[in-house]
Amino acid sequence: MKHNFGAGPGILPQEVLKQSAEAVINFNSTGLSILEISHRSKEFEAVLEEAISLVKELFELPEGYSVLFLQGGASTQFAMVPYNLLPEGGKAAYVESGVWANKALKEAKYFGEVAVIASSKEANFTYIPKDFEVPADATYLHLTSNNTIYGTQLQEFPKSPIPVVCDMSSDIFSRKINAADFSLIYAGAQKNMGPAGVTLVIVKDELLGKTGRQIPAMFNYQVQIDGNSLYNTPPVFAIYVSMLTLNWIKAKGGVEAIEKENIAKAKALYTEIDRNPLFKGVCAVEDRSNMNVCFVAQNPEHEKPFLKLCDEKGIVGIKGHRSVGGFRASIYNALPITSVHVLIEAMQEFAEKNK
Amino acid sequence: MKHNFGAGPGILPQEVLKQSAEAVINFNSTGLSILEISHRSKEFEAVLEEAISLVKELFELPEGYSVLFLQGGASTQFAMVPYNLLPEGGKAAYVESGVWANKALKEAKYFGEVAVIASSKEANFTYIPKDFEVPADATYLHLTSNNTIYGTQLQEFPKSPIPVVCDMSSDIFSRKINAADFSLIYAGAQKNMGPAGVTLVIVKDELLGKTGRQIPAMFNYQVQIDGNSLYNTPPVFAIYVSMLTLNWIKAKGGVEAIEKENIAKAKALYTEIDRNPLFKGVCAVEDRSNMNVCFVAQNPEHEKPFLKLCDEKGIVGIKGHRSVGGFRASIYNALPITSVHVLIEAMQEFAEKNK
Structure with a gap:
């Protein structure tokens, strides 16, 4: 018996592992493996729908948001967020609370001006920067809810006059949050939600289409929304395991x-x-x-x-x-x-x- | 007993499915699931190294190429290829042999000029366009080796005075090719190489770094090469199943x-x-x-x-x-x-x- 305290990819519920192993041999009595079924099959479409609806339910997500299961990890979101939200010449505000926040803001610089409005870098990120003003003229405020490397967590989310984007990779579904306070939430699945290889993105629809940028299909949230995460072949198995894990959370209460x-x-x-x-x-x-x-x-x-x-x-x-x-x-x-x-x-x- | 003729995600060898299911419960006698081990663990690094070395061996890859396991499918490569190869104001040549080729060239248009040098679109892609001249002033020639939707396949690769980029998603490892004839090969794994959720990219190192473009980390081949496909958390399980499938190919001869x-x-x-x-x-x-x-x-x-x-x-x-x-x-x-x-x-x- 191992006690898995790994930082990620992290521990998954035993029941989820058992069901996942069974599905690798015979998925839903189809006689086929979950690894070799079409992503357009009604069986997989049901999995995806269930995963999306569980995210909505567990988050108590209001109307007006889309739920996406994408590839590339949070690191891809570091670029996709400004690609989709930041207009040419626009400015985004970042709180630098750890190395991942730092990486996120570096990627944003490819797309516009980045205002680092607070940082705890000088103290090796051993605390969460708190006293800052959110510039009302920035397009969005970017936060990291939990800093995996340093063991710090935003206990209270700052009030913001502009849309809040939050990387919740390492504490998603671990605590109650008010989804309506956020305009975009993203999280690599491999800590609290599923295996490596899928990234959850929850985005307020009205946020999109405002930059005038030309965005390649795979990096374009609107294309992914229009395709319901099936614009191209999705990571079928990783979505399946995430769905099982979300169901496990629901069953736990x-x-x-x-x-x-x-x-x-x-x-x-x-x-x-x-x-x-x-x-x-x-x-x-x-x-x-x-x-x-x-x-x-x-x-x-x-x-x-x-x-x-x-x-x-x-x-x-x-x-x-x-x-x-x-x-x-x-x-x-x-x-x-x-x-x-x-x-x-x-x-x-x-x-x-x-x- | 099912006979799986699905176009993709497609059939995987039974032995591979059996081993994969076992690893979901207990990977390599670690007492942990392959879904919950660190991508920085020596166990997973060995899997990745083995997968890379099998690709090199099965392709008889000459020196000077890097082998990457990325996320996002071939559709992401449609954008990454021109992002990394095409300089501002540059031109790329595309053969439009099917819908996927068409999608690839559409993405390239975000990054430069696209010369469609041959097309069978007018005949609903029922043949492979053959009589064309490859413009020597283009940066690269893009081909699709097999057209999944129409059932056509390039039986002979055209001679090219410029680097050849080829989408081999649906026939990779199905036939002998001369790797040295290609400068970049990419393939979504889910047809001949593994499950959905991982994309193989083989790129000639000397091709990179010539555009002067600023490229976000996750879309930058050089960053992925420098990180040995571990710049961020990779799709651990999909790489593992691909490694098993490559081993199966090797064992078949x-x-x-x-x-x-x-x-x-x-x-x-x-x-x-x-x-x-x-x-x-x-x-x-x-x-x-x-x-x-x-x-x-x-x-x-x-x-x-x-x-x-x-x-x-x-x-x-x-x-x-x-x-x-x-x-x-x-x-x-x-x-x-x-x-x-x-x-x-x-x-x-x-x-x-x-x-």
Whole structure:
């Protein structure tokens, strides 16, 4: 039994894995694999429709939004967002809360002016920048809701006089948000929603078609909307697994119920980090993420032996990102609280051995 | 037992499906699913390396080429090719041999001048345009090696004084080609190489970096080469299944052995189409595809009952594309010749009943 704390591609529910494996052999009793059925078949169209409708339901999405399942990851969205939203000579406002936010704003520079209205770069992104004014003359405000590498999370979304675009790759469907506050949400699936290879985009329809830009078909949200994510062959299997995962969230009681569990998991782990004399957290307490819990050993020499102990206990994916060091426990939706308890016990055992 | 003649996503080898299903539960005895392992893990890096090296081996690729596994399908390549190759004010030459070629050249128009140097559009793409001169002042020549919808295939590649770019989505690894004749090859995996969700790109390194264009990271071949297809999270599972499929091709004896089987399958089916008084082929005999065999009923009233008979015999995916009508039997690498025999017997039985 492994306890998968990997940052992404991350843990998926066991039931989803089981159903996915079955579908690779025989999908929905068609006698065919999900890997070899037509994306135009009624069976797959039903999968896609169910996935879209689950996104709408779980987000309580108001009218006027389109839900897309695209390829290329959030990194492709870094370019598609300004390509589709920013007119020539336009300006976009970015909050630089981590490396991914930084990458997003770099891509936007290919398409127009970028105003970095706040940044915590000088502190290696250990906190969420908060005191900033959103320029009313910018086309949109870009936020990153959770910073996977540093373990920080936007606890409160800033009020904005302009449309808000948010990269939610690492905390989508982990907590209740008010969808109407956002004009565009995107997320690579591989942390909380499904496997690598599909990207969710939720976009307010009225936002589009205003730049006058000529946009190649595959990079054009409107083309993808018109094709209902079937402009070309979509990533069939990744959408299928996402649909199963969304259904699993729904069966758990929806985002509200998941959020309660996530808070309990995070609270248990942060409590241990703060209590245990051998470890300490790395980022501002008020900005701590409920998805990626980053911490270090007080004594750097303890890092390797603690990783070894984790390995012995089946705890995997706990090594921190090279730019932060130490440990990162990603406690995504599908990670059971029992795995968090195993990690806490390992920390306690390690402290006992090393006191 | 189904006989999967679907045009794509198409049939995959049974062994590959079995191994893929196992990996969804427990990948390489890691105790983790292939869907929840890090793309930076040594296990996945080994998969990617093996996939790249199999492509090089099966293609007998000379030095100086990079092999990429990207997202977005061939449709994304329609835009990426000119984005990366065509300088401002440059010109590219396209052969319009089908709807996909037409889509490719439309995307190129966003980036420069497009010379359509030959087209069979006026004949609903029922033949491969052949007599054309390749303009020496164009940056590249774009070809489509196989036209899935119409069942035509380039039997001989034209000589070209300029770099040749080829969309091989529907016949890649189905026949021996001389890789050195091409500067860029791309293919959506979902016909002969793997599942939907990954695109193979083989590019001659010296072709790149000559346009002076500023290209967003995800659309920039050089960025993808520098990142070894890991600039961002790749479609892990789709690459894994492709690696297994490439290994299957190798174990069969490589492309040469596969080609012999493909020729035998195609020959058997075309012989029956030409012999059977109830059916006829739809495209020029000399351009017939060994991958997609398109035919119609001499009497249109026979279409529905023949489809019904096919259904009874477990033959699936045989309905022709709406722009051609009739039937399309896609006989990709993984389709066993026994399935072709089942189809031929159905045609004979149908002729017997309706004579």
